[in-house]
Amino acid sequence: MTILVIAEHDHVSIKSATLNTIGAATKIGGDIDVLVAGNACAAAAQAAAMIDGVARVRVADATHYADQSAENVAALVVAHAGGYSHVLAPATTFGKNLLPRVAALLNVAQISDIVAVESGDTFIRPIYAGNALATVRSRDAVKVITVRSTGFEPAGAGGGGIVEALPAGADLGLSRLIGRELTKSARPELGDAKIIVSGGRGLGNGENYHRLLDPLADKLGAALGASRAAVDAGFVPNDYQVGQTGKIVAPELYIAVGISGAIQHLAGMKDSKVIVAINKDTDAPIFQVADYGLVADLFEAVPEITGLLA
Incomplete structure (x- = not known):
């Protein structure tokens, strides 16, 4: 078996979710190729080649891959899917946008958000908001799969894969990137953070959110997160959202x-x-999954906890 992993990258480095996806690919077994589609992305390709378990990095470098639009990248993947038994991508916004198009063009069923590998054709994925796990077996010639990053250990460094150029496909011209608005923060990125401090509707408003949680997060070196209710109420931007319709996280401390x-x-x-x-x-249902629960007024408890931290 030969597996193709679609790399999520910023043209310079490989995103951490791709390392977890490669970790999932190693569980399936077989040779692992990584596709890096971008513009002036040689550094990202070299970074991919150094990942443990990667046999080959295939680089499609063209100006119309600069924004990594799902339409153009999906067409590229489908054009070169022959010979691959599996096509994997992280279950991030990038992967969720890309792989359904790939599956549709290949006329196969997508297997979404896997958290475990039973065999080369059998996978486990959560359903009903994670309250049940489904075991899915696919008979498709090509298995198209998104990988939940929290389900697999990331692949390490130390690989020595070869890098080869891949002919770019045509620019389909179906979409155009107008712009990106990025939230800049000195804190860790939410999806990669080892500690996350997350706030909900109980904080009352955005001013309280930042007044109470910013100092706590700063002392812990933590990322900030939020429930959907807090995001919908306008306390924080939607890239703070943790949950089924936000980011899936598994830090050391939440x-x-x-x-x-x-x-x-x-x-x-x-x-x-x-x-x-x-x-x-x-x-509150949160106490059913909590390792430690404090029944207290957060407006008193949080400043007290923050004050006790060195």
Whole structure:
């Protein structure tokens, strides 16, 4: 078997979710190729070649891959899918946008968000917001799969894959990137953070969110997250959202402040190693998954905890 992993990258480095996807590919077994599609992306290709387990990096370098649009990249993948038994991408916004198009063009079923590999044709994925796990067996000639990054250990360094050029496909001209608005922060990126401090509707407003959680996150070196209710209320931007419709995270420590624990939020963070919940409602569902629960007024408890930290 030969597996193709679609790299998510910034033209210079490989995104961490791709390392987890390569980790999943090693569980399937076989040779692993990585596709790097971009513009002036030689550095990203070299970084991919150094990942343990990667046999070959195929680089499609063209100006119309600069924004890595799903339409152009999907056409490229389909054009070169022959000979691959599996096509994998991370279950990030990038992968969720790209691989359904690939699956449709190949006329196969996509297997989404896998968290474990049973064999080359059998995979485990969560359903019902993570409350059940489904075992899925595919008989398709090419298995098109998105990988939940929290389900697999990231591949390490130390590889020595070869890098080869891949002919670019045509620019389909179906979409055009108008612009990107990036949130700049000195804190760790939410998806990669080892510690996350997350706030919910119980904080009341955005001013309280930042007044209470910013100092705590700064002392812990943590990323900031939020429930969907907090995002919908305008406390913070939507890239802070943790949950089924936000980011799936599994940090070493997850501190949930004023979050009731709706099933959609729990689906995005319940695999965290240690969960601490602060809520004044003793019946809040968050306490069912928390390792440590503090029933208290967050407006008193959070400043007190922050003050105790060195």
